[in-house]
Amino acid sequence: MEEYIKDLLNRLSFDKGLFLKELKKARRWLTPEECDSLEAWVLENHSDVIGNSKNLLVAS
Numbered sequence: 001m002e003e004y005i006k007d008l009l010n011r012l013s014f015d016k017g018l019f020l021k022e023l024k025k026a027r028r029w030l031t032p033e034e035c036d037s038l039e040a041w042v043l044e045n046h047s048d049v050i051g052n053s054k055n056l057l058v059a060s
Contacts, residue, residue: 002034013049
C-alpha cells in the first residue's frame, strides 16, 4: 500500500492541493511505521511541493 501511495503522490506532485489531499487520506490507511516512512520520503522527495504545509505530516 505504501508503494502505491508513493506512486500516486509522484503523479500528483504537479498540483499542491491534490498532493496534500491524498497525503492526508493516506495517513488513514497506513500503520504508524508506514506513516513515518512516508513522511521521510515526502520530505526527501517533495519538500518543494509541501512548502509551508509540513505540519500536515505530523497531524493525524
